[in-house]
Amino acid sequence: MTDLTVRRACRTFAGEHAALNGADLDLRPGQVTALLGPSGSGKSTLLRAIAGLEQLDSGDIRFGDTVWSEPGTHLPPEQRKVGLVFQDYALFPHMNALDNVAFGLTGSDRKARAMVQLGAAELGDKARKFPHELSGGEQQRVALARALAPKPQVMLLDEPFSGLDRRLRSAVRARTVAALKRAGAAALIVTHDSEEALDVADTLALMLDGVIVQTGTPEDVWFKPVSAAAARLLGDANILPGQVEAGRVETPFGTLPCAAIEPGTPVDVIIRPAGLTAVDGDTFEVVESRYAGAERQLSLKAADGSLWYANAPAASALRAGDRTGLQLDAAFTHITPAG
Amino acid sequence: MSSGRSVKATARPALTPFAVLAALVCAAPILAIAWIALSGGASDYLVHLAETRLPVYLLTSAQVGLIAAAGAGAIGTGLGWLIARCQFPGRNILSWVLVLPLAMPAYVAAYAWLDLSQAGGPLDVATAGLFPTIRGAWGAGLMFALVLYPYVYLLARDAFAAQSADAVQAARTLGASPFEAFRRVALPMARPAIAAGLALVIMESLADYGTVSHLGAPTLSIGLIRAWSGAGSLLDAARLSLVLVLVALFVFSLERAQRQRARTSAASGRHRPASRLQLTGRTGIGALSLCLLPLLLGLIIPLARLGWRALHAAYTPDVLEAAANSLFLAGTSALIAAGLGLLTAYALRTRGRIATGAARLAGLGYAVPGAVAAVGVLAILSGIQGWLDPLWRGMTGEVFPILLTGGAGALIFAYLSRFAAAAIGPAETALGRVTPTLDGAARTLGATGWTLLRRVHWPLIASGVAAAGLLVFVEVLKELPATMILRPFNFDTLAVTAHNFASDERLGEAALPSLAITLIALLPMAVVARYLSRDAKSGELDD
């Protein structure tokens, strides 16, 4: 089983800024990597470059010892063992589900094998239906089955759940991940939805402006984002600029230890809303109090005018205009060098 | 249009009678011919034909149709894909210029190519007899392919352009080489569009008379005219033309049948407009040359040869008058056809069975040779005249003042019957851009009825209706057989003048009117081509 490695991938489209600006990535067999980033961060471009649908200006992509992309070399997509699920599924509209799944297969038993694949996706009874006769969820499963059928070594999924009903999503995510694990391929799921990324990933990679800024387990990345921008990718965050003095940083909630960073370095203190709870007090004024089912999400204004995000229990009576104090749980804080 | 919930378009059931009227106008001559053909006794001429020439006629018609379809299909599909999916030097201009050969009548191309390639002609002499003479079924089929490929090209190009890049790229990731991806995915997805274009090509080749008679290809339309002129039997000619109409119906229904359950546009979601494959260096020049080749063969060489001929021939001043007549007929027909097309398109929005059936019926006129349509018009008008005259005489004691068959009205009637289909299509497409949701939004803002039409519909569909009119303009300009039969006194068109000279083997004098037809038609054709290409550039699906 071999790794897929991307090193210093660069790609600029004519007349535009660089889509990929030195991206590094590793995909390991049997592991699901989620690539999270905002629109325009270059994640789709990276995915397509791995598939061979885009060329790189510089940098290389290797699968084990085989060079897939390199200045002067570009292995075409049909010669890479890659399965790709598009955002809009890209099912062939002129073929039924069975023929779609069988497309990448060769041999006299290809239809039978395709049928097995469809059966595993619990779509056996829809084999003769055409894509426009299937629901969104069914189309997604057919697209996945089609990509998995030729038993690729690398599976790439480009925002595969974004076209689905919210309610369906977590169920579909679970099935998809299960299928990917069964196949044992190295899987990359590209998404802009942080909840999705945290759910599916064995490894989470954050991408900003054509560069992969952080990789790690979801917990690592969530609790210890490498920068303020990375933190915001994963959810709401309070960013407090500060300065390291003698191994500590001052915050309105008290002092936080910071031994790892050199004194005198400007830092960002990242505080998750979950780390701030309402307590008696009046240092903060509630600006907004939004009900979100299991909790209330508060926006608060401090005495110095800065805006803070905190959570409160669902039963909390806090509404806009009320005053409250906030208490910090240091487990939800992380300090990184600023910038 | 999106699947799932649908909103009813502003249906105007009141317009359905207009659609039916339009369909009747177009179909009446065919119905008249059918009536003539089916009345009357058994015909031993047809039996004689069946024993002798009929198989040849049918076979040659099939040959011509197939060669034309194969040629136009290959050229149109290849160029359509090249323009839609690739970028190379000259592509943007070629995108609409490649439509221009439609301005050249096939018989004009035939005059020029036969002149060039026959024994003793310049190509024969220059290649010491190696260059084959362009004649017979092969020659005719080739001429049709060169001149009619834009039908396929336009439809294929738009189909490829609208295709999501993802489908082809998915095929690549599943192991298909670029050619395989084209063959197994892009081409089948474009197949309905290509088939529609091919149906038009086959229809026009079968209905043609001028080209096949000049090049000596004995098709069914030749047999039809021979039955009329040689045997003197209009009845038999009418029966043979019924055969032609049946063939056309068959082709139509084939085309409809293959649009089965399979769809060609993505079932859901956004799609990515394809980025074009960049062809540079030698490949780019190669692509450019490939595009220029049909233009050269179908447009430039014939024009050049005719130009040379015209310069060396006597000038006949009739050409100016003929040009004025041609323009008058073409302009009038274009306006009426555009209006008819629009009314029919509105009626079609109701999706009523009557309106849809009417529109289908109207499209049949395209399959009928001009001579047959003219005879049908004659039959109808004389029938009406025969009914009106005694009525009028009974009421006023005098003869009814207008001779229906004597004016340009009869001729325009025949044109409409033949070409209305050409106007309904673009009008329908243009009207399709006025989506039901757009209508709904405008009406909530207070725009109803006439205001709705003027401020919302018209700006969106104006260019489509204009394109419809211009297409009919070009067709009428090129039309020959019906014009010969129905034109009024002292009234020659460019097509008639060219044909008279050419059939009298005076190609020098035929050259100038032939040139004139093509050059005049080039301008509206260019306008239509640019309009149709401007739409394709955005390449995005509606809705």
Add this chain to the structure above:
Amino acid sequence: MRFLIPALAAATALTACSQPAPSSEEAEARSVNLYTARHYSSDEAVYADFTAATGIEVNVLQASGDQLIERVRVDGERSPADIILTVDAARLHRAEEAGLFAVSDFSNIEGIAPNMVDPDGHWIAFASRARVIAYSNDRVEAGEITSYADLADPRWEGRICVRSSGNVYNQSLLAGMIAHEGEEAAEAWAAAIAANLARAPQGGDRDQLRGIAAGECDVAITNHYYYAMMARSSDEADRAVAAASTLVFPNQDTTGTHVNISGAGIAANAPNAEEARIFIEYLLSADSQRKFVEMTNEFPVIADSQWDNDVIAGMLPFTADDIAIDALGENNAAAQRVFDRVDWP
């Protein structure tokens, strides 16, 4: 812009219904309505001279013979046609059979051969053309061919050029043979010619002459005036083609060379019958006969006509087939069927 289009539409719609040509109901100028199947510039000169000489305007509707016949037939009593003028005998006959002609008395026309006038007075010929055989100067000896039947000989296999059997001149030629020899003999002849063809029939008579010049064939069947036209052409290439072959007028010793006629008759419902008569007589006048010979290279029908055309002069005199023209028309349908059966396309 928005109002321009509806206005234009209305304007053109109105003009579309109008009848562009003046009819006889307008009493301003005398006119005559001519339905003609001929389209030669000599005819236009004749019309112009006619108008200059008589003051009668000529309104021309030019179309193929069948189309004219159909139109007049359909228009019936209302037809504005005054004169129907055809370029061949078969259509003349067909028009006569359809009852499109009025009966006239042509007995006052002098110098015209009897078979050139319809015995029932429906029509009269005004120009004629012979269907002759052209042979290559280089590859055929003078005197080798004297009759149409000679061409049936197997030694001409692969050496004959002739136009399509769909053309009325070939049909009339065969119709004449059927009238003289019966259908069986005519069919045998046609079959032999079809077997001797050098190439599939294509193009018109002049293309057959070009075929001889290009070496594709050695003999061709053609109308005489095409040869004359090429011989007198200002185009050097045409003259070279004519110079490559010589004409022979077949059947001089038997039935006479087959001749076809251009004829005219007054329409049965002519609104301007008087003017029509004047016009027909003008066609037979010395001036017109001269034009037909000098400009179109046809043969005149009035004996002792004066004209200046050395190529035509070189062809005369010859013995023409004096068969009743009606016979050509009567056998036309049969002739076409014969062509179909022997596979002469």
